[in-house]
Amino acid sequence: MNASTTTTRQAARYVLRFSPLIDHGQTYAFPCDAAGHVDIDALSDRGRVDYLFARTLIGRDFSLPAVQPVTLH
Secondary structure, three states: OOHHHHHHHHHOOEEEEEOEOOOOOOOEEEEEOOOOOOOHHHOOHHHHHHHHHHHHOEOOOEOOOEEEEOOOO
16 A cells, blocks of 8 residues: 555545634535645645635634544434
8 A cells, every 4th residue: 555545545534624713604624634634636626725715714714723533424
């Protein structure tokens, strides 16, 4: 197994969640590793834009992001 396969498997188990500072705001979540690193190259174009948007507005529209395990239903 190579490193990229391991990273992909680990990334699928966690999300980096950006929660809104206001009650009616939108939450964003992106696949990440256990340390919260998002593989921006693996995101879709829209996902990349959303990720950069949320990251830019930390403290204004979003709280600090939190790494959370993915819950399977």
